[in-house]
Amino acid sequence: MKASPEAQRRLLDLQAIDTALAQLAHRRRTLPELAELDAAARELSALEDERVRAQVTVDDLDRDISRYEKDIDQVRTRKVRDQQRLDTGGGGVKELEALQHELATLNRRQSELEDAELELMEQREQAQAALDAVVAKLADLNERRTATETRRDEAFAEITREQEFKQGARKPLAADLPADLVTLYDKIRLDTGLGAALLRSGRCGGCRIELYGADLARVKAAPADDVVRCEECRRIMVRTSESGL
Ligand SMILES: [Zn+2]
Structure with missing residues (x-):
């Protein structure tokens, strides 16, 4: 799937809101x-x-x-x-x-x-x-x-x-985000609680596993408008200047 780097970054804003919403729902239940x-x-x-x-x-x-x-x-x-x-x-x-x-x-x-x-x-x-x-x-x-x-x-x-x-x-x-990107994000989020996470210093923000070897090379080589997913947790990994690539 393709999506502009800007759209991918805004997916993190969406995730922040969804995380807050999940916390509110949890607070209501508990x-x-x-x-x-x-x-x-x-x-x-x-x-x-x-x-x-x-x-x-x-x-x-x-x-x-x-x-x-x-x-x-x-x-x-x-x-x-x-x-x-x-x-x-x-x-x-x-x-x-x-x-x-x-x-x-x-x-x-x-x-x-x-x-x-x-x-x-x-x-x-x-x-x-x-x-x-x-x-x-x-x-x-x-x-x-x-x-x-x-x-x-x-x-x-x-x-x-x-x-x-x-x-x-x-x-x-x-x-404002591409519909197919939001659909994919929502599907992963409903399955796992988290649809997209920042790739920070070579580590998936979803499962905290560090990328190395061929996996790291794959992500490094991927064009900026590729929607990259973690091999471990299948979440969308959003790449920014913090990603350490
Ligand atoms: Zn992961």
């Missing part, structure tokens, strides 16, 4: 905020599980406590009824004794139930504290995640601005 957000999502999911478990514990205790409340209410109702019977008198001695006995039993029962309920209420207080702690952690993490998302979006916007700027510079540069 933003530290992306890893932070992944970690935050995992942490949030684990905390959400923890919150559900803590809520279930509180709900179970509430259910048990209300069951005790109901039992205690029943005992109270019976005590009131027995007391009324006692107060109105009537009935025989045996019946009064039985009522008194039952009242004593009901008092013990009420006391037992209230003790048990109190214990559950203490457990509930602890369970609620645990739930509150998880909810606070979740709120904190959500806040951090939102801040990270903001930082990520700002970084994305900045990368996009730079990409648009570079693409804006690339367009006229590529349009």
